[in-house]
Amino acid sequence: MSDFVSGFWNIYVSGLVIVSIVACLVLLIMTGKAKAMTSHDNTTGHVWDGDLREMNNPLPRWWSYLFVITVVFSFGYLALYPGLGSYPGMLGWTSEGLHQSEVKEGDLQTAPVYARFANMTPEEIAKDPAAMAIGERLFSNNCAQCHASDAHGQKGFPNLADNDWLGAGTPDYIMQTVMNGRQGNMPPMVAAVGTQDDVKNVANYVLTLSPGGRKIADTARAELGKEKFLTVCAACHGPDGKGMAAIGSANLTDDIWLHGFGEKAIMDMVNNGKVNVMPPQGKLLTPLQVKVLASYVWGLSHKS
Template sequence: MSDFFSNGWSIFIMAGTIGGLVFCVALLIIASRRRVMAKDDTTGHVWDEDIREMNNPLPRWWMGLFVLTIVIAGIYLALYPGLGSYSGTLGWSSEGQYQDEQAKAQKAMHQVYARFESMPVETLARDSQAQGIGERLFANNCAQCHGADAKGSKGFPNLTDNDWLYGGDPATIIQTITEGRQGMMPPMAAAVGSPEDVRNVANYVLSLSGSPHNSIAAALGKPKFAACAACHGMDGKGNQALGAPNLTDKIWLHGWGEAAIVAMVNNGKHNVMPEHGSRLSADQIRVLAAYVWGKSHTASITADASGTGSGLSGGATVAAAVKP
């Protein structure tokens, strides 16, 4: 869009604004020269036989307000941006005001989050106040994709099943929320072979999780799976460093069955998890990460809190007692 803008637009806006003010001043001067010539001086307009429009000058009070309006407009244009690219003597901008407001809000919020700074994420997952804040953060920033219950939907991961594409430890969750993720499954049909080979590979993939499949086709597809093993591993258990999903656990992010797998191999998939580091503070992200981490460790956290589990307490011991 920058190709469509030049300094000419700034000059055009400046000329239009100043021209409007000059016109108002000229109109005021012309109107102020009007004098009452006679008591029966009218515009010639008559209604209902005897109602006439008088041709009187503008009231003094109205002219005073008009002058005041022009003066205020001139002062405003000198102080604030309004004349094209001129930024005004105060240097104010909507972006600067937004940043100032954000800084004040962050400072106020930091006081709320100060109590959580020294707590490990695993401990925050057990803290009722932190979980209340985390739940609201999740509802405002994550529930649109992952659902209010964090169980996701087709194309959006379930955060409650402890099956993680990139890893479910607190540090990785914080990184994912902060930086986002770019999940890329390239089209692999050319590397696999013919359409029949693709169907055979799909059946082999189904066999890895014990899902219903054609065993003969799966046997034929096993050698062709080598094209997929670079990311998913020869055993099909995936690679969290690459975000390659585990194909052996019966959890299907983009749909189950031969047709869904064939479509994935043929077309590939590009999934985006947007970054939140620019909209949430580090304190907010830690609390949100604790809430997300806790969704997949609910049973262990509940057992530990009730004393029926390991019997351990405290942040470090909870971290040791709960498998990440």
């Protein structure tokens, strides 16, 4: 249960806990014995509102015992539950274990809801309004933080609603992506391209591949950059720049820019490359939840 990296903190925390408890006990005993200075009539000498006198009566016995009981309780608690440094407690309770068992219970409760999706194809699920409503909730809880709640994504996080995919884009592909995550990897290519002037030329050639880019491309530079594109970039992006689903190399001809549009953004890609990671999400979801979620995502760009 413990995340301590050095044994010192374990001892430090355990020591602090025990010393504090013992100090409470000592304080109890000391204050229990000490007699306050009182006058002969057992008052402390404090007077309020004219004649309200503070007496010096001891706490009721049962009340002082309560203090002792809390101390005894704390030792019992620390023996059973984690609390003393990295000591896990006799019951082996962990907040993670509690969470897991609650998740399991929740999964069992929702299992009947999902059962009917087991024999449906993703295409059928995507047409089922109830399933799409569930998919939408799963998406807000698990995917929206990166892909935005409308699935339109943001810079670096692909739009999942536009039927433009780095990979295959099938329901099966989406399921695999959710379960295992994915990694887009373009190495820095500046060494293969040459000088910054060459990089600028190749970037302008890339711009000429898409309708939007053609409007701003420097055609003279593009002409100079074409050769480099075909020898260096085409290996991954294809000679036509349309990308390859198998390696997730982006389509450079469709006016959809995951990492930004324009000469500078493309030059940055060539100079620095990009490792773009989606962490696996499968552990957080049951297989049927993954299926409904993938069908929902697929359905976003396949509305009939």
